[in-house]
Amino acid sequence: MRWSRYYLFTSREDPRDAEVASHRLMARAGMIRKVAAGIYSYLPLGWRSIRKMCDIVRREMERAGSVELTMPSIQPAELWRESGRWERYGHLLLRMQDRQGREFCYGPTHEEVVTDIVRRDVTSYRQLPCNLFQIQTKFRDEIRPRFGLMRGREFIMKDAYSFHTTQESLEEAYEAMRAAYCRIIEACGLDYTMVEADSGTIGGSSSHEFMVLADTGEDAVARCPSCGYGANVEKARAGTLPPPEGDGEGALETVDTPGKTTVADVAALLGVPAQRFVKTLLYETEKEIVAVLVRGDREVNEVKLKNYLDVDHLRLAPEEKVRELTGAPVGFAGPVGLSDDVRVVADESVRALEGFVCGANRADAHHVGVQWDRDVRVSEWADLLLVTAGDPCPRCGTALEIHRGIEVGHIFDLGTKYSETMGCTFDDDQGQARPMIMGCYGLGVGRTVAAAVEQNHDADGIVWPLPLAPFQVELIALNVGDDDVRRESERIYDELTAAGVEVFFDDRDERPGVKFNDADLLGFPLRVVIGGRGLAQGQVELSLRSDREKQPVALADAVSRVRELLAQSST
RNA sequence: CGGGGCGUAGCGCAGUCCGGUAGCGCACCUGCCUUGGGCGCAGGGGGUCCCCAGUUCAAAUCUGGGCGCCCCGACCA
Numbered sequence: 001m002r003w004s005r006y007y008l009f010t011s012r013e014d015p016r017d018a019e020v021a022s023h024r025l026m027a028r029a030g031m032i033r034k035v036a037a038g039i040y041s042y043l044p045l046g047w048r049s050i051r052k053m054c055d056i057v058r059r060e061m062e063r064a065g066s067v068e069l070t071m072p073s074i075q076p077a078e079l080w081r082e083s084g085r086w087e088r089y090g091h092l093l094l095r096m097q098d099r100q101g102r103e104f105c106y107g108p109t110h111e112e113v114v115t116d117i118v119r120r121d122v123t124s125y126r127q128l129p130c131n132l133f134q135i136q137t138k139f140r141d142e143i144r145p146r147f148g149l150m151r152g153r154e155f156i157m158k159d160a161y162s163f164h165t166t167q168e169s170l171e172e173a174y175e176a177m178r179a180a181y182c183r184i185i186e187a188c189g190l191d192y193t194m195v196e197a198d199s200g201t202i203g204g205s206s207s208h209e210f211m212v213l214a215d216t217g218e219d220a221v222a223r224c225p226s227c228g229y230g231a232n233v234e235k236a237r238a239g240t241l242p243p244p245e246g247d248g249e250g251a252l253e254t255v256d257t258p259g260k261t262t263v264a265d266v267a268a269l270l271g272v273p274a275q276r277f278v279k280t281l282l283y284e285t286e287k288e289i290v291a292v293l294v295r296g297d298r299e300v301n302e303v304k305l306k307n308y309l310d311v312d313h314l315r316l317a318p319e320e321k322v323r324e325l326t327g328a329p330v331g332f333a334g335p336v337g338l339s340d341d342v343r344v345v346a347d348e349s350v351r352a353l354e355g356f357v358c359g360a361n362r363a364d365a366h367h368v369g370v371q372w373d374r375d376v377r378v379s380e381w382a383d384l385l386l387v388t389a390g391d392p393c394p395r396c397g398t399a400l401e402i403h404r405g406i407e408v409g410h411i412f413d414l415g416t417k418y419s420e421t422m423g424c425t426f427d428d429d430q431g432q433a434r435p436m437i438m439g440c441y442g443l444g445v446g447r448t449v450a451a452a453v454e455q456n457h458d459a460d461g462i463v464w465p466l467p468l469a470p471f472q473v474e475l476i477a478l479n480v481g482d483d484d485v486r487r488e489s490e491r492i493y494d495e496l497t498a499a500g501v502e503v504f505f506d507d508r509d510e511r512p513g514v515k516f517n518d519a520d521l522l523g524f525p526l527r528v529v530i531g532g533r534g535l536a537q538g539q540v541e542l543s544l545r546s547d548r549e550k551q552p553v554a555l556a557d558a559v560s561r562v563r564e565l566l567a568q569s570s571t
Numbered sequence: 572c573g574g575g576g577c578g579u580a581g582c583g584c585a586g587u588c589c590g591g592u593a594g595c596g597c598a599c600c601u602g603c604c605u606u607g608g609g610c611g612c613a614g615g616g617g618g619u620c621c622c623c624a625g626u627u628c629a630a631a632u633c634u635g636g637g638c639g640c641c642c643c644g645a646c647c648a
Contacts, residue, residue, distance in 0.1 A: 012597065012609070013583045017641055037640065091572090092646070109648090143572080143646060157648050209648095218647090302645090315645080410648065444648030479606050513608040520608090531607055541607090 001471065002493070002505040007044050010518050020216045022453035023148025025462050029522050031470075038145025038153030042446075045522070048470035049449050050156060054135050056187050056467060057158045057443060064180035065173075066133040066160050071113045073137060077103035079112040082422050088312070092140045106139040111418050111440060114161045118436070119424035125165045128426055128436065131173055133160035135445065149450040150406065151218070160441040163419075165426060170437045174413060177441045181210050181409045184443065188452055189465030193403070195221045195230035197410060198303050207412040210443075211405030212451040219407050222400045224393035233402065234303040237383055239392035241295070243352040244275035250355050250369035252336075258364040261331025263296040266366055270357065273297075278350050278358040278370070280333040282322050282342070285311040289325065292384060293335055293346040296357070300347070301386040308345070308382050326361040334359035335376045336367055347384040406451040407444075414438040462523030463545050466569045471504035473562060474524040478512050478531035488555065489530040492540070495559045501566065520545070526565055528558060 011028045018024035026032050031046030042050055058068065077095070080086035086093070086105075094106040107113070114132060122128060135158045145153045160177065164170040178194070185192045190212050197209040209232055211221050222236035223229070231237070260266045267274045277296025282289060283305065290309060294300050306314045319330050325342060326333045335344055335358060350356070355369045370376060389402040418424065419435035428434050449468055456463045466472065473496060477489035489505070496503045504524060506515050512531070519527055529541040529550075539552045542561060553561050 009581090009598095011582060016577090016583070019642085034640095090646090138648080140647070144642095144644090146641085151647080155648065159648085313645095407648065442648050447648055476607095481606075511606060511608085511610065513606095513610080516608045518609090529607075533607065 001503070002507045004507050006504075010521055018148065020147045020150065020454065021457050022150060022216075022450040025453055025457055025521070025523075026148060026450065029462060032149060034148075038142060038151070040149065040152060040154070045470045046449075049464075049468050050445060052468050052470075053188070053445050053449050054156075054158075056184055057135060057445065060180045060184045060187070061133050061158065061160060063183075064131075064176040066131040066162075066177075066180075068134060069132050070134050070136060071107070071110050071117075073107050073139070074104050075107045075110075075113055077105065079116055079422075080105060083112050083115075083418055084421060085112070092142065094139050094141045107136075108138055108140040109440075109442070110134070110136075110159055111161065111414070111438075112422070115418045115422045115424045115438070118161075118163050119419075119422060122163065122426060122436075125426050125428050129162060129164045129169050129173060131160060131162040133158060133441075147216070147218075147450075149446040150216075150454070152446065155447065156445040158443040158445055162439040162441075163424070164437040164439070165428065165434070167437060170413060170439050174411065174439050177411050177439070178208065181411065181441070181443065185210055185212065185408065185448070188448060188467055190448075190452055190455055192408070193221060193223060193230050193405065195223070195232050195405075196235050197232045198234045198307065207410060209407050210409035211403075212408050212448070212455060213403055213405050214451060214454040215404050216454055217404040217406040219405050221403050221405045222387045222389075222391075223403060224396060224398050224400055226398040227393060227396040229393050229395045229400075231387075232407075233387055234301065236387040236400070237394040238385060238387045238400065239394045239397050240352075241349055241391065244273060246273070246276055246355070252370055252375050253368050254360050254362075254365055255368055256364060257332075257366045260364075260366075261329070266357065267296065270366075270368065272357055272368070276353065276356050278335065278346075278353065278356050280335055280338075280359055282317040282325060282333060284315055284317045284321065285309055286313050287311055289317060289321070289342050291333070291335065291338060291342045291344045293344065293350050293378070294384065295347070295349040295353070298347075298349055298388075299386040300384050304382075304384050305345075308384065326359070328359070328361055328363045328365075332359040332361060332363060332365065334361055334367060334370075335378065336370060337361060343380070344378055345380045345382055345384065346378045348381055349385050351381060406447065406454060408448045408451050409441075409443040411441045412439060414440055457523070460517070461521035464523045464525055466525045466566070469524050470522075471524045472502040472566055473504065473526045473528060474519045474522065475503050475505045476515050476519060476527065476529045477505070477507055478515070478529060480507055480509050482532050484535050485530055485532055488535060488540075492528065492530065492558055496562060499559065499563060501562060520548075525569060526562060528562060 009030045014024050015027045018027055030043055033041045077086055096104050138157050139154050142153050145151055162173040192212045195209050197207045220233040222231050222233055257266050260269050263274050263277050274297035278293050279296045281292045292300050322330050357368050358370055360367045390399045393400050416435040424436050425433040452468050453462050475493055477485050479485050493505045523545050525545050527543045534540055538555050540558045542551045542553050
């Protein structure tokens with residue numbers, strides 16, 4: 001492709017609204033254009049990367065035994081009512097009506113539609129398992145779209161669904177998908193980690209996420225450097241925390257702590273470390289009020305809490321509520337003598353404490369020397385801890401590390417959640433109808449491309465990994481007005497193109513600086529520069545975008561050298 | 572949806588307090604010049620100042636309403 005005939009407009013300025021590298025650089029490189037909040041056009045150069053990603057995904061999915069189909073983006077409300085998600089999915093679901101007033105939504109995911117397809121076609125255990133995938137545009141009316149393709153409202157996703165007669169069969173498919181996801185992300189040349197995850201609104205039991213590591217990632221993952229344990233912090237567990245130092249004896253006493261509402265303030269006042277505090281947080285759910293006890297220096301993991309309580313909504317109780325329940329302003333709640341109306345759940349982090357400090361349910365007062373059993377009865381213990389760096393790995397005890405990551409893929413064991421509610425059953429070998437066991441497997445296509453940029457760029461532009469680069473080679477004719485340069489660059493362009501190399505030929509009548517800067521911005525892996533100075537010595541210049549070290553090459557060897565370098569890079 | 576900010580040429584911005592001819596840089600067009608890291612000189616084109624209403628002799632500027640976008644908090648590929 002020659003630039004003069006392509007549709008590409010680069011920009012020297014960052015778009016005003018771009019905050020992260022991938023958004024900034026893809027916009028400047030003329031790959032994407034925002035149309036509305038969280039909605040983008042993929043311009044020709046951007047679309048080439050997307051297509052390459054799709055090709056990789058398609059290849060690996062087929063290799064893993066999944067079969068491609070395409071389902072509609074507009075879906076009838078009745079299917080969503082059947083699964084119960086028309087109500088539960090909430091505002092993420094973009095709803096609309098047709099001219100008859102019938103209700104539809106723009107599909108944010110396709111469990112309902114695919115389950116409907118399979119329940120109509122598959123009736124016998126002999127026809128299972130099956131595994132279907134599509135690559136398609138989804139719409140989720142995200143509360144806050146941002147970061148360009150990393151969190152759009154409209155986005156391209158690969159989604160696959162598998163159906164099974166037994167758990168073992170599902171696990172086989174799950175494993176095949178897991179391996180396929182690893183191959184896909186590796187094929188893109190990205191640094192990633194697979195972690196245990198919370199399954200969120202999709203539902204189901206076990207699930208894993210594929211995280212591309214990048215500081216701008218919106219997720220945090222806990223990873224054990226020694227045994228390989230990894231989990232989204234929403235899900236991550238820690239081993240037993242070392243107990244805090246200090247004495248555990250003593251009677252229950254009440255001390256004055258005027259105006260000291262935070263653990264840090266009270267700790268400073270009393271000279272007792274925060275680890276010896278029990279922090280009491282009152283949460284309000286759609287069902288009840290719950291007091292959550294966690295160690296004074298730690299935070300509650302609200303995702304864990306939500307799952308433990310099995311509720312849809314969770315928030316800290318408002319001040320009036322706290323006052324009503326504890327008889328004190330926010331900051332003095334404690335488990336001792338708390339109203340029986342409040343359900344109390346204690347995090348494991350406080351179990352080992354003896355003689356601890358907590359709020360006295362009275363303004364300006366705390367208890368010290370509190371003992372479990374003697375002073376407080378807790379009936380529910382649960383893991384509600386938000387893991388932090390340095391916590392012991394739950395498997396081997398090594399200090400955990402926390403990394404930022406971009407969630408590019410997520411695989412779920414759905415169990416029979418959808419097949420039961422939607423009547424997706426098969427007859428077993430006894431002729432008995434049983435619900436199918438399902439798995440679902442999502443991968444963000446645009447997000448992975450954005451993650452690749454996030455992980456591969458420098459101050460001057462993108463440094464594409466070869467598999468996702470829109471073009472493999474940028475050919476620069478330094479001065480198109482020079483006959484020799486013109487002739488030789490045209491010749492090399494023709495030869496490379498004929499050899500099947502994806503060459504982008506900058507044949508514009510621009511100054512060298514403009515071309516170099518644009519080439520850095522676009523970030524194609526290999527660069528060939530043809531200028532009068534080199535030609536005078538029968539040479540052209542090759543360089544890799546990754547290191548930009550200039551290698552002079554004899555004119556006659558240029559094409560074969562390019563092919564060699566590409567062959568090396570793709571292994 | 573709560574809290575904050577922005578909307579002026581294709582892009583990035585100034586001008587808005589304190590009402591009075593709509594500006595700058597980049598990009599674009601013409602000519603000359605130049606050609607190995609965003610060159611130089613000269614000339615030029617381009618505006619619904621987000622929309623509607625109000626105040627005023629006069630509104631980008633003041634007032635009210637609306638729309639859009641961005642940032643900070645609860646969701647997800």
